[in-house]
Each structure stands twice: as C-alpha cells, then as structure tokens.
Amino acid sequence: MPFNLDELDLKLLSHLQENARISAKDISRKIHLSPNSVSIRIKRLEERGYIKQYVTVLNNTMLNRKLMTFTGVRLIHNNSSNLESFMEYVKYVPEITSCYHVNGMFDFLLQIVATDMQDYRDFLINTLAKFDNISELRTFFVLNEMGAGHAIDLTHLRSKFKRDQKRMN
Amino acid sequence: MPFNLDELDLKLLSHLQENARISAKDISRKIHLSPNSVSIRIKRLEERGYIKQYVTVLNNTMLNRKLMTFTGVRLIHNNSSNLESFMEYVKYVPEITSCYHVNGMFDFLLQIVATDMQDYRDFLINTLAKFDNISELRTFFVLNEMGAGHAIDLTHLRSKFKRDQKRMN
DNA sequence: GCTGAAAATTACCTGGA
DNA sequence: TCCAGGTAATTTTCAGC
Numbered sequence: 497m498p499f500n501l502d503e504l505d506l507k508l509l510s511h512l513q514e515n516a517r518i519s520a521k522d523i524s525r526k527i528h529l530s531p532n533s534v535s536i537r538i539k540r541l542e543e544r545g546y547i548k549q550y551v552t553v554l555n556n557t558m559l560n561r562k563l564m565t566f567t568g569v570r571l572i573h574n575n576s577s578n579l580e581s582f583m584e585y586v587k588y589v590p591e592i593t594s595c596y597h598v599n600g601m602f603d604f605l606l607q608i609v610a611t612d613m614q615d616y617r618d619f620l621i622n623t624l625a626k627f628d629n630i631s632e633l634r635t636f637f638v639l640n641e642m643g644a645g646h647a648i649d650l651t652h653l654r655s656k657f658k659r660d661q662k663r664m665n
Numbered sequence: 666m667p668f669n670l671d672e673l674d675l676k677l678l679s680h681l682q683e684n685a686r687i688s689a690k691d692i693s694r695k696i697h698l699s700p701n702s703v704s705i706r707i708k709r710l711e712e713r714g715y716i717k718q719y720v721t722v723l724n725n726t727m728l729n730r731k732l733m734t735f736t737g738v739r740l741i742h743n744n745s746s747n748l749e750s751f752m753e754y755v756k757y758v759p760e761i762t763s764c765y766h767v768n769g770m771f772d773f774l775l776q777i778v779a780t781d782m783q784d785y786r787d788f789l790i791n792t793l794a795k796f797d798n799i800s801e802l803r804t805f806f807v808l809n810e811m812g813a814g815h816a817i818d819l820t821h822l823r824s825k826f827k828r829d830q831k832r833m834n
Numbered sequence: 835g836c837t838g839a840a841a842a843t844t845a846c847c848t849g850g851a
Numbered sequence: 852t853c854c855a856g857g858t859a860a861t862t863t864t865c866a867g868c
Contacts, residue, residue, distance in 0.1 A: 516685040525771035548722045550685035555717050561817055581811045590818040598811040636767040648730055649759040
C-alpha cells in the first residue's frame, strides 16, 4: 500500500479531525490552497478510505446518559465460532458503544453507556448475562473522562514515512 | 437542568451523529422541517452544549498507526495531587488518545495509538514509565476493533424522559 | 491546481400562528 | 416562541485552461 499523501493532505486531515464541519473555504485559507482543490482532495481522501466517517460528539450527560463503563468480558470457550458469535452479538446492543477484541486477562473490552446505575444493572442482568458462554464480567466504572482526547498526530507523519521509505531502499 | 428537547431535536441529533457533514437541507428532508429551522436548531444545540464537537474518524492503519492498546495504570500513591498531576500529564502525550479515570483494579485506563510494536515499546519506556509514581502498567493489545461503533441511542430517550418527569411529580 | 461562472446551500430578516 | 418564506451572502461544483 503506497503512501501517497503530501503535506497538504496531512494538514487538511488535521483540520478535519478537529472540526468535521469546517468548510472547504476555511481550510483553503489555512493551508493556502484554492477552495476547489480542497474539495477535490477531501473527496479523494474519502474515496481512498483515509477518512472513515464524520461523527458528532454529543454531551451524554445532558442527554441523560450519565454512566459510562469499560466492561471486561471473558468467554468460557475461546474457539473461533464463539468469538465470532460474540462479535456478532454486540453489534445489536445499543448500550455497547465500542467493542475491542483484546489479549490478556480479558477477551473483550466493551465501552458501555447507560442512563444510570440502575439502568446499567438491568443491562448486565437482562442483556449481557443472557449471552451464554460468558465466564467473567468485570466492570470499570468511568469516574471521569478527561485529558487527552487527542486526535492522531499527523504532524510528524511525513518525516516518519520518509524514514520508513529510506529504510526500505 | 430542564430537558427541553423535542422529537425533532432528537432526530436531528441522530442524523448528525451518523454524519457530521450532512447539510441542513438534507436533514430537513428527512425530518420534515424547513432547512431554515434545521439550521437554527443546530446552532441552538451547539450553544446549549448538547453538541460537543464534530470530529473526523480517520483510518489509523492507512495513516501508519497500526497498533492500538488499552493500557491500565495503577499509581503508587492515590492522593488527589497525584491523580491531578497524572491527568495533567496525559494531556500533553499525543499517543494517548483517551484517558479514563476508573475504579477497580486500575486507576486509569488509557487508549493508546502507536505506529507499531517498536514504537509502543519506545513509548512505554521513554514516555509513560518516565512518569514517577506508577506502580503497575498492564497492556491490552487491541487485536480487532469491531461490532458496535454505536452512537448513543436517542430513539427511546423521549419516552424515558417522560417517565422520569412523571416520577418527579 | 487555478480561475470564474453557475448551482446549491446557508444566513438573515420579516410576518404569521 | 417557534416556524415558513423570501432575499442576500456565502459556499460548492463544474467547465475550461
């Protein structure tokens, strides 16, 4: 997979990471390129798959989702059909906002958003524990989500790639 | 904090969650409201804080960030000044894309994105372990990020709120 | 990749329910 | 207070270079 992005593409992606609704014109002013070219580049980045999605981050608390957890899940039998059926299962559970297949002391790490403690308890008992084949559920309640919130750092990407390409020669 | 969103606001937020770059006109067609009113509502939702940010989700792998981990951190002394200095610390570390203060067997859960295993190792040794006061670091390598990807479910929010409001009377 | 015109979208203002 | 319509301003798209 060739890396064929230039400095302008990377700057463009940086701005889009910060604000997905920025106009092509505003970007054009910041990276010194015509609005036209900015639009074309954005479309190209979308088509080639560099941009996956534009999402809106909502204030969960104000929307009555006051509880967030990371819940570690361990399956009883870790064969591939069980792994796959669990992955398929989580797709249809709205409370699960992210699902990560991990190594180590858990098989999966789920990010879960619920209204409150009672709602989470109901979810555990009536939804998650209904899935056979779970041996362990361990909840990390999120007390505070903070710091970071970093988008991925693209500023040093170009030089890094240059080094990688050199190494390949 | 009064909950003064109506069905239209919730539908609007749902569409914005899926696609932050959707135009007011496209939303207007979907929720049967004039483009004009849609714009006004979006602005109001931004001002009142229901909308936190519009972000672009990039393809990390294509941008040479092939490794993701969740790394559990345990501090030696859990007093408030140590907690705060750790939170302050993570703000300036670009590899840390999210930081969650949690209860249980870790104090913090960090989501980390790195180029590859070597890069992650360098990060652990040269950056994270440089922070005094860490007693335990446990890495969950993300083998696969899948399923879910759910935005928060707003479809049943209205009825839920009605119930809550009833309960308060 | 740029320019310039046409098309589409958004912002603003006013009236009406 | 909230919504619709009309107009102005901005932004995006498309053609030609």
